[in-house]
Amino acid sequence: MGTTVFERSRPPASVVQHALADSRHAVFWRDDLPDALAPDRPPLVGAHAADLVVVGGGYTGLWTALLAKERDPDARVVVVEAQRVGWAASGRNGGFCEASLTHGHENGMARWPDEMPLLERLGLENLDAIEAAEDRYGIDFQFERTGQLAPATEPHQVAWLREWHEEAVAGGEEGVVFLDETEVQASVASPTYLAGVWEQRTCGMLHPARLAAELARAAEERGVEIYERSHVRGLETRDRAGVSVVTSSGRVDAARAVLATNVFPSLLARNRLMTVPVYDYVLMTEPLTAEQLASIGWRDRQGIGDMANQFHYYRITKDDRILFGGYDAVYHYGRKVRPEYEDRPQTWRALASHFFTTFPQLEGLRFSHRWAGAxxxxxxxxxxxxxxxxxxxxxxxxxxxxGVGSTRFAAEVMLDLLDRVENERTTLTMVRKRPLPFPPEPAAAIGINATRWSLDRADHNEGRRNLLLRTLDALGLGFDS
Structure with missing residues (x-):
């Protein structure tokens, strides 16, 4: 097995230790949120009636509530959130808002090749609508339509980028630019970069916590009621009268409900095995000085995601910090979501080491925040x-x-499904057919961890996928990133 650039060009341990020494175990995005955008909303108490009740105060639930009020301004819409608005993944992610509804072109082509032109058009329309939302609703979530850069950091990845670019050109796709080694390093000055593809139209950067907070504000301005710290304990069906969402201190009786709980256990038994929680880890630097910024270039402020299976993603914030995350994706036995899983010192050290391999000229820079989420x-x-x-x-x-981008599309789909509307969204195979569930334990942990090990081995073997990965690919279960 070979090595990767992150093993060949490790920074001194002292550089990593210095960078992490004063970091806070806290989510930067929430710390950066103005008090006016984070009001302390009351819990649900007593009985309430609604036309639509939404369980979950993240992007999925908030887009659903807001779009439901746009469709019917007179509808009574209630959102019930177990913690705070944007507390989970919606407030912790990297802020990459992508057009793709299919986790990239390759994944979509492997599953729904005939529908990919439609899926890609719908994805771009959805991204355009998110960009337009700031003006439409009078909100600010710091959206920048920067596109995304995919750099090759190993020689074998250069051929992948050339093939990607050639296919895009042949398919008439606009805004996909190939950068050779000189060009990519002129764009972003990392000695690890051997080439790059810049997709200029299909991704934007935003402030994750501000997006959730501003969606909540826009929804409340239109009459949506939002209750926080209200853990839902049950979903009851009432004869001919709809459903009831029940918390420890109240209930909402509604004609219809939307479940937007994502990583947390579903209120529907049929969905308990459909997802698994995988922990992702992130570092945020202190603001860069003008000299440090000049040393890395990055004037186009693209989001960046490298080509490895265990990939890194990183971006610049409005106040010139660098968020650097990814690489480790950790599953814990039993599908558990627990606070203690969010602090993983070995992952922080690995990420910090990879950061200074990528940008050795920033030696001495410190990380202000470190956090994780499922x-x-x-x-x-x-x-x-x-x-x-x-x-x-x-x-x-x-x-x-x-989910930063595709949750808005999901909200449209769910409202269409509740209305029994047949359109180009609801007739998609991706919408009509459910994927295979994950197996129960211990098979889930064995399979997921074996897959993760295999992906790491592929990164050390010029991308060659072993028998397990090839089998998963053939079954439509292959993970390519």
Whole structure:
């Protein structure tokens, strides 16, 4: 087995230790949120009536509530959140808002090749709508349509990039630019870069916590009621009268419900095995000085995600910090989501080491924040959809790390499904058919950890996938990133 650049060009341990020494175990995005955008909303108390009740105050639930009020301004819409608005993945992610609804072109082509032109058009329209939302609703989540850069950091990845670019050109795709070694390093000055593809139209950067907070504000301005610290304990079906969402201190009786709980256990038994929580880890630097910024270039402010199976993603914030995350994706036995899983010193050290391999000229820079969160992963690597209780309940989950953009699309799909509308969204195979579930334990842990080990081995073997990965690919269960 070979080595990767992150093993060949490790920084001194003292550099890593110095960079992490004063970091806080806290989510930067929430610390950066103005008090005015984080009001302390009351819990649900007593009985309430609604036309639509939404369980979950993240992107999926908030987009659903807001779009439901746009469709019917007179509808009574209630959102019930177990913690705070944007507390989970919606407030912890890297802020990459991608057009892809299929976790990338390759994953989509492997699963729904005939529908990919439609899926890609719908994805771009969805991204355009998110970009337009700031003006439409009078909100600010610091959206920048920067595109995304995919750099090759190993020689074998250069051929992958050339093939990607050639296919894009042959397919008439606009805004896909190939950069050779000189060009990519002129764009972003990392000695690890051997080439790159810059997709200029299909991704934007945003402030994750501000997006959740501003969606909540826009929804409340239109009459949506949001209750925080209200853990839902049950979903009851009432004869001909809809459903009831029950908490420890109250209930909402509604004609219809949307379940937007994502990584957390579903209120529907049928969905308990459809996702697994995989922990992702992130570092945030202190703001860079003008000299440090000049040393790395990055004037186009693209999001960056490298080509490895165990990939890194990174971006620049509005105040010139660098977020650096990814690489480790950790599953814990039993599908558990627990606070103690969020602090993993060995992962922080690995990420910090990889950061200074990528940008050795930033030696001496410190990390201000470190945090983690759980991603709701599905076997098709993208969201699945459905209804229950005689079309009174709709759900979407399994976004697998690309929910910043696709949750808005999911909200449209769920509202369409509740209305029994047949259109180009609801007739998609991705919407009509459920993916395979994950197996119960111990098979889930054995399979997931074996897959993760195999992906790491592929990264050390010029991308060659072993028998396990090839078998999963053939079954439509292969993970390519």
């Amino acid at each position: 991603i709701d992963t599905s076997t098709q690597f993208t969201a699945f959809f459905g209804t229950a209780r005689d079309h009174r309940v709709a759900y979407a989950a399994g976004f697998t790390g690309l």
